[in-house]
Amino acid sequence: MGTTATIPEKTSATQEFLDNLRQLPRNLKDAWFRLGRLPESEREESQATFHNLFLHLHSVRVHLRTLRPSLTLGLGLIATFSFLVLVITGLLLMIYYKPSTALAYQSMKDIHYVVATGRFIRNIHRWAAHIMVIAVFAHMARVFFTASYKKPREFNWLVGLGLLVLTLALSFTGYLLPYDQLAYWATTIGANIANSPRELTDALGITPYFDPGGFQKRLLLGANTVGEDSLIRFYVLHVFILPLLLVILLSVHFWRIRKDGGLARPEDPPGGLAEWGGKLHRVFEPLATKTYGLMAVVRGRRPPVNRGPEGTVMSWPHLLWAELAVLMLTIAVTLVLSFYIDAPLKEIANPAVPENPAKAPWYFLGLQELVSYSAFMGGLVIPTIAVLGLALIPFLDRRPGGEGLWFGTPGERTVAWQSLLFGLVCTVGLLAFTVNFGWLRNWFPEIHQLWIIAINPGSILVLLFAGWSLWTLKRKNSVRLAAVALFTCFLVGFVVLTYFATVHRGPNWQFYWWPSQWPVH
Amino acid sequence: MKDPSRLYRWMLLWTSLVALGFLLAAAVRENLLAEWQQRQRAYRKLLAEKATDARGRELLRNFRIELRQVSVPALGAVDRCVSCHVGIDDPRMTDVPQPYRLHPVEILEHHPVDRYGCTICHQGQGAATNFHDAKAEDAYWDYPLLPRELTQATCMTCHDVSRLPPQDVTLVLEGMRLYEQKSCGSCHKLQGRGGALGPALDNEGLKTKHQLILTNLKPPYTTWRWHQAHFRDPAGIVPGSQMKNPTVTEREALALTAYMLSLRQRDVPESYLAPDKIAQKFRALSPQPQPAEQLYRMYCFACHGDGTYGRWEKTFQRFIPAIRGTLAATATREYLETQIAQGRPGTQMPPWHSQAGGLLPKEITALADYLRASPAARSARDLAARSRPVARGDAARGQMLFLRNCAGCHGVAGVGGVAPELANPVFLRAADDSFLATTIRNGRAATAMPAFQRPDGAGLSDAEIADIIAFLRSLESPSQQTAQAQDKSRAGGSQ
Structure with a gap:
């Protein structure tokens, strides 16, 4: 790799075409992977990170504290990855699901009994949703108890709060879609919670004139009771509007992590001593006369490998390993749960028989x-x-x-x-x-x-x-x-x-x- | 220094192995080990055993292991039962175990599977591809597979039971007979006719178990197990139930259960209905008067028995009058008609007019005549002496006499107690003076009501009886209403 196949001056176009055809697999691979092999130097590792749309979300180097499992417990990643799992399984389910009160339940039964591994896919979707909600709550608690919301991260805390609300909304809108008894009555309860201002307006006797509760409920259901209108409303919210908003907020959330200087960690005093890897090291002290841009680090005048004075290591491969491990952990846990425990599906929704x-x-x-x-x-x-x-x-x-x-x-x-x-x-x-x-x-x-x-x-x-x-x-x-x-x-x-x-x-x-x-x- | 991502790489390895393992396991379980696939593999062996001629060999050759289903959009059914019951239409499959056996041929002749599916008759979860879920006894499914002996109940979805071969629907017919014999209509309505104490039963067969109180039933919970247990001991299954124990045998309970399950108002396209079913539906729109004897048996018997004796009903805490004894001899036909049509408000006796109990005016007249024609009433008729006129009495004196002679059973101010409530507006409107006088004078044979004037003239005099009647009449007037209400609440409080 790196050597360009020189094209001789005196060849016919036919010959050139045939040569190109012959080299097609290799050139395709080069175009696809660019480097063509795993990066070997830190320079190449940096390029692997920032020449890739998805990886460049990371900084090139990552602090060792950030890598410690005990700091984050991987909770944010777990939430993100379970969302990824939800998107993929959700798309698969969308192929079979029919958002209509007459067909929804039967399509769930078909997914369960007939679609190849449909039951398993639905189980994964259900479990990943539970995991996502739990992970988002736990992530919030983690961020709070590590004081990671403090300046300059206030805005990202707010974004995270928005993500929490969106996660709950996504999960709740998904609840109705099977259109079984569980779905119908859980949504009815949810709609009644939306209707709750009525208690006050009723007590004051002003409901006929001012009825925010009834408005909220009708806005949510599209009708006075759960039915066709509610189902299509919840469906559109669940598969389009809310995921779109969530992806947007999630991008902002990640972007803010980068802009706010990575995950929150105690400031190592420049020039002082700090402990990592079991030993005391002198903390890197930037020269006052020098500007340290990203490219300065990448271009060879860089801290020594794996013992960088500022306590960082290359994101490729270390952070990548960590992320892949959490990804697979999330998937593995979801798969095990889905293998043994089926997502609930009760009797078909029946407004006459309350749960x-x-x-x-x-x-x-x-x-x-x-x-x-x-x-x-x-x-x-x-x-x-x-x-x-x-x-x-x-x-x-x-x-x-x-x-x-x-x-x-x-x-x-x-x-x-x-x-x-x-x-x-x-x-x-x-x-x-x-x-x-x-x-x-x-x-x-x-x-x-x-x-x-x-x-x-x-x-x-x-x-x-x-x-x-x-x-x-x-x-x-x-x-x-x-x-x-x-x-x-x-x-x-x-x-x-x-x-x-x-x-x-x-x-x-x-x-x-x-x-x-x-x-x- | 230690490699900072070592832990993660190990973690990645192990979690990947677990994930891969479970993915593979799930793929195998979902795609290769499904119950229906195993059933069809076993069925192919049966086919091979029976492939003795060219036709059999061809069937074996063409047999594919694949999901089979009958889709009947008109009935909203997608029945996959045939994925395991592969041999239902193969006449050779008579000596094989279920689920491979041949379905009784004569039924399928009239009900081709591809037009009817399976669940319209058998119930159960047609969408399921394993037996546990298809049977659906402890699955989340409203209509589990009916036991074989009760499957006849679903015939009534499309048929008029009386037009079916009786040997095919013996249980339902017996249940129907018992329904009449046990006088269930006294409390339950069917097609708008019947009493109001119990729930209407028109769609009983399509009730789900969640609409029943299962607390005292042992699992498995199915509607038919509930009905059977309930017919044997209503109050034991539904605590506090007022339903009279119909005292039936196990077999009779089963028959009644079959009848209950046959009461299903399922919307089925007209093309599926038997002509006799359509005729039955039309008949129901314009009911023909039924004979009075049958009406009495159906709608009166549960409470009044054969009407000869009055009795104290423990469940109601109320006296039930003998309506075919001296009462029917004393009362006019109009009085009886009013009583039947209007009922006795405030008691368990409901109104039976066409908007309430659903009886036609003609039927009510026939019933009144039927009561008056009873042997007891006829023999008592000569005692009636209805012609003796009643003088105008004095209500104040009448009250004293009433307190002394009547209040013990009929309650202070006639609010009722052991004996019927006399201050009842419907009763007082319908009962004329001579009816009241005759009743007081002669009493009611076969009840606790004694004769207050002996044939020789001892006991209350005609004038005293007139005073009592005057008092009773005063209970009707609006000025007495408040006093009555107070009396009533006092009587209620002291009980």
Whole structure:
């Protein structure tokens, strides 16, 4: 490679044509792979990275801290790769799926029973969706607890929040498509959550004049109940609009990582000592007289291989190995789950036979638990508070420090543990209290609904968490620690409520220790 | 220094191996080991065994292992049952095990598989390609495969049962007979005719198990297992059910179950309906009056029995009057007609007029006559002496007499207790004075109502009876309504 086959001056065009034909395979390979073999020098490795549209998303060199599995746990990558798996399997499913209430269910059955490996493909799609939702939540927690949202990464935190919302929306819109009982009633619950402002407007008696809840519900369903219009709406959202938005936001998310200087990590002091690879090294100190552009690094005057003074290694191949490993891990886990556990498909949607309990998708079950106390509070106010609170974190906590380190601020681990305990006690305690003693409506049957909207386990939980966070702010004199307190409580509350509503809520939203104790309907 | 990506390369190796392994395993499982494929391989062996002549050898040669299905868009069916039941139309497959056996030929002659599919008769999940899912007893499917003996129930999708060969639908016919004999229509409606205490049963056969209360049923949960258990012990399956135990044998419960499953209003294209089914549907639009005796058996018997005795019904906590005894002898036909047509509001007796219980005016008249024609009523007729006029009485005196003589059973102010409620508007409107007087004077034979005036004149005098009647009449007037309501709630509270 590298040598150009010289074309003799005195050959006929015919001969030239035949020669070219003969060399076609090799030239094709050269055109395709350019280098034609694995890069051997760091210069070639750099070129491999930035001469490739997809790889050039990476910087040429990557910090060793970034490569440590314990920093990121690969969560962002897992989310991305499960999205990739979802796109591929989703396209395959689209070939067979028919978005019409009359045909959708039968097409699911055909995918399950007749399409070659259709059942397996659908299982992969289902499991990858679960994994993606979990990974996105976990990724957010990781970014928070490593303080990686701090300046200059505030914007990317917001983009990430948008990605979280899009992920949930994608998963939720996909829920309806099989058009079975599970889909129908979960979507009905979801639509009722959208309808939740009605609780307030009803209580105030202004619904006939001002009805944002009904508007939201009709906007979502395209009708008053789940049906043909909802299905096509959800389908278009699920296969086109939301994935498109997600890809756009995802590109911005990655782009911002590059622009914000890679993954957050503690700043190594230039000229000082830093530990990597088990030894102390002097940190690279740029000469004040020299400009270090990317090309300067690439053009040979570069730090020595694998012991670069700034603690970086070449992205090709090291980062690539890491990414491929996470990709295959995601795929392998998805495949194993899909092999053994089938995606659910219940009876065909039947508006006359409500599922009892009708449950939303699992990641909305925490909300559904709150909605069961007050639709307006649980369905609108608390989610809004949660999203706004999350969005404001990087703007309220602006003191640098701890970036890229798990619980990097002094005292953070303690606060996190305390908040975990506090959140656990509050949430479990409130749930236990409500299950055993009921709430205002049980004690004062005649009470005005406005009281219940204002005072219910959901709003009390929010107040408790906010109070705890403010107390931490005062006690520890640190905005970051107050944020840790609030975020931990939020996370605990989310997990406990989701678990509780998944496992312990049965028919008529009654408490049961186990689903096996549900009365059979 | 350690290679920073060593861990990742090992990870990549192992995860790739796992992924590859599971991909291969899935490919094999999904493409080569499907149940229908194994069935067809076994069937090919059977074909080979039976390939003794040229025709048999040709069948074997042409046999392909492939997914087979019957698509019947008109019935919304895509039935893949034939992927395993490959031999249903091969007359040689009589001595082979299921699923390869020949389908009974005479049925297929009239119902070619390619026109009807399988599930229209057998139910089950036609789309499935393995037996567990096709049978669908514990799968997410609304209509699981019917047991063989109950398959006859689905004939009624397209046929009028009375026009089918009786030996083919014995269970359904027996169930129908039992439905009448056990007087199920007293509480349940079919085609708009029947009582209102229980649910209408017009589409009972298409109910799914999720519409039934399964708590007290042991799995597997199917509608027919529920019906069978329920007919044996209604309250044991549905706690708090008011349904009378029909006291049937296992076999009779099965027959009733078959009848219930045959009640299916499935929308099937007209071209699939037997002419007698269409005629039956037309007949239902303009019902012909039925004989009174049959009506009584169907719609009255469950509560009133043969009407000779009054009795205390524990479930209702109410007295059920003897309607074919002295009552029918004393009452006029108009009184009985009103009672049947209007019912007794506030009791379990529903109105039976054409908009409610669905009986035609002619039928109600016939029923009234039927009640009056009972032997007990006839023999009591001479006691009636309806001609004696009733004088105008005094309501205040009547109230005292009522409290002393009647309130023990009929409740203070006639709100009812052990005995029927007398302050009932329908009753008071329909009952004329001479009816009331005769009843008080002679009592009701075979019930707890005694005669208050003996033939020799002892007991209440005619004047006192007139006073009581005046009191009863006062219960009708609007001014008494509030007092009545208060009385009623007091009586209810003390029970």
